[in-house]
Amino acid sequence: MRVDLIADFLPRMLMQGLPVTLSLVALAVFIGFFIAIPTALLRVHPLAAVRAVPYAYIFFFRGTPLLIQIALVYYGLSTLSWVRHSPILWSVLREPYWCAIIAFSLNTGAYSAEILRGAIQAIPRGEVEAAQAIGMRGWLLIRRIILPRAFQIGLPAYGNEMILMVKGSALASTITLLDITGVARNLYARHYAPLEAFVTAGVIYLVLVALLTRALRLMERRLSRHLLGPQETELAQDR
Template structure:
């Protein structure tokens, strides 16, 4: 069987037009998911067992069910309730596939981000937190100046992986008629019968986007953790024989 590689160059501009929607889905849901996930992580770390229950159940549900099911529940399922269809959010938000995808991606990724942040906070050396207590920092000062900055530096590799997973998961947006990269590839391949070529080109675009994400987070990690590899000049020169 002969592959029609010319079709890739012919329809590459159409595929690239879906990049904007894909990036928009990932960026918006990523920011909202991070904010929501941070709140969930702090609740999970509460010493009050009752406070921990709701975020635990939330995380358990959204990590334990498929993202596709969550998208369908929000986009198709919410329309089954009359009080939702009559609410002020129906027309501008819940009826729109774009915002339903944003909601689904946000709820899903926030559950994973919450566990990433919780693990990062728990891995902070106790001595650093004890030092903050020793100099009289308040709980808010310790959280904003010690705990969260250190946790963010620790969690960057795991968080970058979650963003890439979210990028790949965004391809499910085509199931609710959104023309992202995969949606456009599906539409064109159905019309031209060049399935392999179009999906191969789509895969390359996702690969490039993943590389950009990895490079960006690598630079952020290097910036935030620069103190870890820093060696003072006097220590470097005055070595013990």
């Protein structure tokens, strides 16, 4: 392994590929989160007919590979004549960046919705009944009690989904995007140094995941401060 090549590849990946990867993941997680909230609420609706549509959406995006979903958005939708003749749709779907955002957002939205659905159903019934006893109903109950508690319960699983999204973003390189993996593939083709190129990319992904894991752990501790004793709270704050 040539260390000089790694030292040459690293700045290129950080300057060219890292901003693309970070923007892809950040936008997809942001959009997917707001897709997940109404989808999860519909998944716990008492009427089976209402639950059917979000169930079908979640079933498809959890049951098919992310690579297939990217290909359907990037290659599949462009073959539809009404898409090509729509100025708005075609201006979006002809760009690989936005096609990746759409596929990633729908994918992580489905997984996040199922995580949130399980978290909502895991909320102790007594907490909901106590809120209802003081007059909370409808959206107020959802906004003040159900969603905050569901997010607290589901945060560890949701954190895993965010980490998977960071790693899954490498598939954006299959539609010509120069993210970290895309830059690594170009450097490999140019210098014929696969080990150096992909080891450098792997190290960057490892650092990103480590930083995200640390941030999620701090968030979990912050949200669970009321469950810790005085000594554990001081220890968590010191960390």
